[in-house]
Amino acid sequence: MSLMRLAFLSLLNRRVTALLTAAAIALSTCLLLGVETVRTGAKASFADTVSGTDLIVGARSGSVQLLLYSVFRIGDATANLTWESYEEIAARPEVDWIVPLSLGDSHRGFRVLGTTGEYFERYRYRGGRPLGFAAGAPFDDLFDAVIGAEVAETLGYVLGDEIVVAHGLASFSEHGDKPFRVAGILERTGTPVDRTVHVSLRAIEAIHVDWTRGAQAPEGARVSADEVRAMDLRPQAITAALVGVKSRLQIFGLQRWINEYPQEPLLAVLPGVALQELWAIVGVAETALVAVSGMVVATALIGLAAMVFAGLDARRREMAILRAVGARPSTILGLLVLEATMLSLAGALAGLGLLYALLLIARPWIDSAWGLWLPVSAPGARELALLAAVAAAGALAGLPPAIRAWRMSLADGMTIRT
Amino acid sequence: MAPALRLEGVRYAWGAGNRAPESVSGAGNRAPGSVSGAKSRARGGFALEVDALEIARGERVFLHGPSGSGKSTLLALICGVAAPQAGRVEVEGEALSALSPARRDRFRAERIGVVFQMFNLLPYASALDNILLPLRFAPARRARVGRGARAEALRLAQALGLPEALVLRAPAAELSVGQQQRVAVARALIGGPGLIVADEPTSALDVAAQGAFLELMFAQAESAGATVLMVSHDPALAARFDRSVALTQIARTSREAAA
Numbered sequence: 232m233s234l235m236r237l238a239f240l241s242l243l244n245r246r247v248t249a250l251l252t253a254a255a256i257a258l259s260t261c262l263l264l265g266v267e268t269v270r271t272g273a274k275a276s277f278a279d280t281v282s283g284t285d286l287i288v289g290a291r292s293g294s295v296q297l298l299l300y301s302v303f304r305i306g307d308a309t310a311n312l313t314w315e316s317y318e319e320i321a322a323r324p325e326v327d328w329i330v331p332l333s334l335g336d337s338h339r340g341f342r343v344l345g346t347t348g349e350y351f352e353r354y355r356y357r358g359g360r361p362l363g364f365a366a367g368a369p370f371d372d373l374f375d376a377v378i379g380a381e382v383a384e385t386l387g388y389v390l391g392d393e394i395v396v397a398h399g400l401a402s403f404s405e406h407g408d409k410p411f412r413v414a415g416i417l418e419r420t421g422t423p424v425d426r427t428v429h430v431s432l433r434a435i436e437a438i439h440v441d442w443t444r445g446a447q448a449p450e451g452a453r454v455s456a457d458e459v460r461a462m463d464l465r466p467q468a469i470t471a472a473l474v475g476v477k478s479r480l481q482i483f484g485l486q487r488w489i490n491e492y493p494q495e496p497l498l499a500v501l502p503g504v505a506l507q508e509l510w511a512i513v514g515v516a517e518t519a520l521v522a523v524s525g526m527v528v529a530t531a532l533i534g535l536a537a538m539v540f541a542g543l544d545a546r547r548r549e550m551a552i553l554r555a556v557g558a559r560p561s562t563i564l565g566l567l568v569l570e571a572t573m574l575s576l577a578g579a580l581a582g583l584g585l586l587y588a589l590l591l592i593a594r595p596w597i598d599s600a601w602g603l604w605l606p607v608s609a610p611g612a613r614e615l616a617l618l619a620a621v622a623a624a625g626a627l628a629g630l631p632p633a634i635r636a637w638r639m640s641l642a643d644g645m646t647i648r649t
Numbered sequence: 650m651a652p653a654l655r656l657e658g659v660r661y662a663w664g665a666g667n668r669a670p671e672s673v674s675g676a677g678n679r680a681p682g683s684v685s686g687a688k689s690r691a692r693g694g695f696a697l698e699v700d701a702l703e704i705a706r707g708e709r710v711f712l713h714g715p716s717g718s719g720k721s722t723l724l725a726l727i728c729g730v731a732a733p734q735a736g737r738v739e740v741e742g743e744a745l746s747a748l749s750p751a752r753r754d755r756f757r758a759e760r761i762g763v764v765f766q767m768f769n770l771l772p773y774a775s776a777l778d779n780i781l782l783p784l785r786f787a788p789a790r791r792a793r794v795g796r797g798a799r800a801e802a803l804r805l806a807q808a809l810g811l812p813e814a815l816v817l818r819a820p821a822a823e824l825s826v827g828q829q830q831r832v833a834v835a836r837a838l839i840g841g842p843g844l845i846v847a848d849e850p851t852s853a854l855d856v857a858a859q860g861a862f863l864e865l866m867f868a869q870a871e872s873a874g875a876t877v878l879m880v881s882h883d884p885a886l887a888a889r890f891d892r893s894v895a896l897t898q899i900a901r902t903s904r905e906a907a908a
């Protein structure tokens with residue numbers, strides 16, 4: 232009978248306590264792995280959102296701030312970028328494509344983005360996938376709108392529905408005189424695009440022609456929706472621009488040129504670099520989260536040690552028998568460490584299984600609640616290393632009671648004490 | 650041929666006791682000098698002295714003495730679980746007192762079969778697993794039974810009157826005390842160790858079962874050519890043995906030699 236089998240049978244004999252202990256280890260391992268998955272999943276999803284863009288350009292502020300408001304629609308721009316600057320950048324020889332972004336208005340809680348049709352061609356998510364239309368097409372008419380999947384779902388919009396854009400992000404003044412029409416509905420992307428109403432840059436200009444300082448002109452001085460079509464709707468300023476360069480080698484040159492632009496203070500950032508900065512900022516919270524889940528695993532392992540300790544007195548007879556048939560005290564030590572290791576490994580594996588089950592069940596819900604599509608893939612080196620670490624820590628937790636048993640078997644010899 | 654057992658000028662005391670010789674031999678196990686239990690649990694510092702005891706091979710010896718007189722202590726010395734502070738313990742010509750604790754454990758595994766009064770078996774393993782248990786720690790015994798370990802275990806069990814179904818499947822805890830004792834004998838005998846040491850193996854049995862148990866044990870020990878040393882507080886069993894020894898005749902004990 233191998234030592235492994237002996238340990239297994241002994242655990243089986245105490246299956247209730249053993250199972251409870253393993254369950255605690257499983258839950259804590261699941262939590263630890265879950266935090267890891269969400270952490271890496273969130274990072275990957277953020278990175279996916281900016282895939283394909285070489286530079287983000289805006290008025291000079293912080294690079295994280297620029298990234299957050301331009302791509303993730305979090306927070307607001309403090310200043311704009313003039314149309315002249317935009318056109319000058321667009322004319323640079325390094326620039327392959329450029330897409331303007333104009334933010335500031337909203338529709339029933341969703342942000343309205345003014346841009347050009349090129350946005351739908353250039354935007355890339357999840358490792359280079361282009362946007363797809365679930366229905367309709369990019370905007371054609373001045374008052375056409377293209378809505379994200381979540382906007383359509385939440386508000387129940389179909390093609391042809393009328394949309395009224397509100398001025399600002401949380402205000403009661405609406406651009407009611409110039410309604411839009413839903414011309415296209417995008418496929419779900421798991422990015423902020425899902426929660427955005429897209430209109431043309433000219434339309435943004437059009438609904439604001441008769442507004443000054445956040446208020447519309449009095450009744451008589453207003454411009455009607457039909458009159459506006461005839462006007463020159465070139466914007467004065469935009470919020471930001473996404474830029475693609477012809478060659479990756481030119482990114483830094485163009486970035487320097489923009490950052491040193493003499494006419495107005497501008498900022499160009501590499502999305503990846505800005506993301507790194509963002510992760511550095513949230514790093515503390517991340518570390519805290521990992522530390523807490525690590526602590527939970529430690530607690531479960533202390534429970535394991537307590538279980539082995541509690542069983543020692545009842546198992547003195549077993550130890551005397553093993554000693555009588557020739558087991559060395561160190562064999563008894565090894566046996567207890569083996570038990571602890573087997574139990575923690577079983578717990579850790581169960582935790583991994585539990586995580587996969589939870590991921591599969593909760594994935595659609597997490598996606599719709601936070602736009603986070605968590606990847607379900609075979610456990611990688613990192614997960615396996617974590618599992619091994621839990622098992623090793625289990626062995627370590629089994630060591631104190633095992634040492635106690637070793638001392639007991641030395642003192643007791645073959646004397647059976649119960 | 651060396652006798653099955655020879656003790657000379659052996660002196661042993663629990664407590665103060667097992668520190669010195671263990672730390673001298675050092676190899677393998679560390680000295681239990683740090684074992685707090687040895688000192689604190691030394692119940693009155695029991696000490697035992699045996700001037701001489703010799704048992705010939707194949708002999709069946711009965712050693713009796715009242716409870717607490719030191720019989721189990723003597724067996725612990727013979728089995729090499731405890732090492733004497735002075736004197737010599739030889740089993741089949743091998744001087745245990747010269748061996749390291751680890752070598753003594755190995756020697757016990759290979760050459761000695763032990764039967765206790767009760768609770769002989771790992772309760773969660775089957776009788777078969779219990780019978781095979783010593784082979785795990787004794788490569789030479791394992792080699793001797795070879796591939797037929799299982800068959801040999803079943804043969805012994807059958808010879809000791811244990812139903813095969815019981816041996817194969819039931820967890821040991823479900824066996825009656827008498828059956829457990831017979832499983833313990835099968836375990837002591839498997840692989841043919843030279844010396845069977847039994848510590849009050851019949852005390853938990855009723856009188857009728859005691860006789861039957863001893864007959865079975867003797868028959869199997871004889872066919873294996875093993876020497877039997879059995880201790881008991883019950884002198885009534887003496888008649889069934891080749892020789893009967895009172896512990897008081899061969900040993901001096903004291904309780905005040907406290908650590």
Ligand SMILES: Nc1ncnc2c1ncn2[C@@H]1O[C@H](COP(=O)(O)OP(=O)(O)O)[C@@H](O)[C@H]1O
Nearest residue numbers: 642643646663692695716717718719720721722
């Ligand atoms: N492992 C041990 N540690 C300390 N003292 C022991 C141990 N085993 C036995 N003793 C002591 O040795 C003395 C003799 O006990 P024992 O040899 O078991 O007697 P018997 O087997 O004749 O009943 C007792 O006083 C007992 O307390």
Ligand SMILES: [Mg+2]
Nearest residue numbers: 720721722848
């Ligand atoms: Mg005794």
